[in-house]
Amino acid sequence: MGLKIADRSAVDAFRVMDVMRAAQSAEQAGRAVYHLEVGQPGTPAPLAAREAVKQALDSHTLGYTMALGMDELRAGISELYRKWYGVDVPAARITVTQGASGGFALAFLTAFDAGDRVALATPGYPCYRNILSALDLEAVEIMTGPDTHYQPTVAALEALEGPVNGLILASPSNPTGSMLSPEDFGAISDWCQHRGVRLISDEIYHGLTYGTPETTAAAINDDAFVINSFSKYFSMTGWRVGWMVVPEDMIRSLERLQGNMTICSPAVSQIAALGALNATEELEALKAGYRRNRTVLRDALTAGGISEISAPDGAFYLYAKVDHLTDDAVELCRRILDETGIAITPGADFDTQRGHHFMRLSYCTDEASVQTAARLLAPWLKSQPRLR
Numbered sequence: 001m002g003l004k005i006a007d008r009s010a011v012d013a014f015r016v017m018d019v020m021r022a023a024q025s026a027e028q029a030g031r032a033v034y035h036l037e038v039g040q041p042g043t044p045a046p047l048a049a050r051e052a053v054k055q056a057l058d059s060h061t062l063g064y065t066m067a068l069g070m071d072e073l074r075a076g077i078s079e080l081y082r083k084w085y086g087v088d089v090p091a092a093r094i095t096v097t098q099g100a101s102g103g104f105a106l107a108f109l110t111a112f113d114a115g116d117r118v119a120l121a122t123p124g125y126p127c128y129r130n131i132l133s134a135l136d137l138e139a140v141e142i143m144t145g146p147d148t149h150y151q152p153t154v155a156a157l158e159a160l161e162g163p164v165n166g167l168i169l170a171s172p173s174n175p176t177g178s179m180l181s182p183e184d185f186g187a188i189s190d191w192c193q194h195r196g197v198r199l200i201s202d203e204i205y206h207g208l209t210y211g212t213p214e215t216t217a218a219a220i221n222d223d224a225f226v227i228n229s230f231s232k233y234f235s236m237t238g239w240r241v242g243w244m245v246v247p248e249d250m251i252r253s254l255e256r257l258q259g260n261m262t263i264c265s266p267a268v269s270q271i272a273a274l275g276a277l278n279a280t281e282e283l284e285a286l287k288a289g290y291r292r293n294r295t296v297l298r299d300a301l302t303a304g305g306i307s308e309i310s311a312p313d314g315a316f317y318l319y320a321k322v323d324h325l326t327d328d329a330v331e332l333c334r335r336i337l338d339e340t341g342i343a344i345t346p347g348a349d350f351d352t353q354r355g356h357h358f359m360r361l362s363y364c365t366d367e368a369s370v371q372t373a374a375r376l377l378a379p380w381l382k383s384q385p386r387l388r
């Protein structure tokens, strides 16, 4: 008889990774693949980041750093808050993490005890729910739709059955790219503070917005955890480096957990991140490309007969309703990859119930790939009979 496998490990897969594997197999078999499945910029880390690493390789031991990260990087991130939002966030409240992903587990472990309940919007980033579940925390879903711009509202929070200990906000969100207005963000943050609910604000898509102003919870809620990363705006997914703004009275708990669990984030990635903080011109040019991609892909979906597409204020995704084509978006996405070479993620990753009628397309890959994918996708969609 096999030994026990812990129930807590029985979490759903992050399906994007499965689509990435299928796309890679198709590529290895010699097929052209257009990567619209993953939120991964098609560009390397900015030049200043790569130059900083080249220098460090010959001059730096690249040993362990402090658990909370290199002082220079923490100071640089503190400066970023002044530059981006005009707010003063002391470096002492900032910790470097192994991507935003590394921040979630640390924040949840610092803020919640087993059995605590944490509210979040559905559709939403699946790993929130899966990490909560692995930590014996209960994810309390708030079903959202176009009527509330796919974001939670104070009314929806009031209507929840039973009290919650935490709330995760993502503005802009993945998969829809939708944002809360500063007023709505403020109202939800106030609600959290009055109810003693810990706000966790995932701000990983800040910097990638197309008009709507961003609100950082760091400016309005001292009890909030703010999670961010160098993966998206800074085009550094594989470097696995991000950061958190931590409530002042929790930084020591967080440092203890971080020191025990990972010791620190990779030194080489922290050096790269420090370089990336000065790459504004290069990064703004990338964002302009995403904006063009967004138009090209939206037009292709519309031409392909899709009428309900999220109106993304930020990030680099379109969430498209395909219920006229299928009740099984996993199968639809599999066929699209097989027949056109376009890799797309089914909505079920983000919404286990309604997601079978949606797919998410990422538009941060290079412009030539997006243009070719758009050319192939529109006629394919148009020609499809309903699957089932």
Ligand SMILES: Cc1ncc(COP(=O)(O)O)c(C=O)c1O
Binding pocket: 039, 098, 099, 100, 101, 102, 125, 170, 173, 174, 202, 204, 228, 229, 230, 231, 237, 241, 242
């Ligand atoms: C909303 C959201 N949060 C966090 C992450 C994880 O990012 P990181 O690469 O920093 O771990 C992602 C990745 O797609 C995301 O979409």
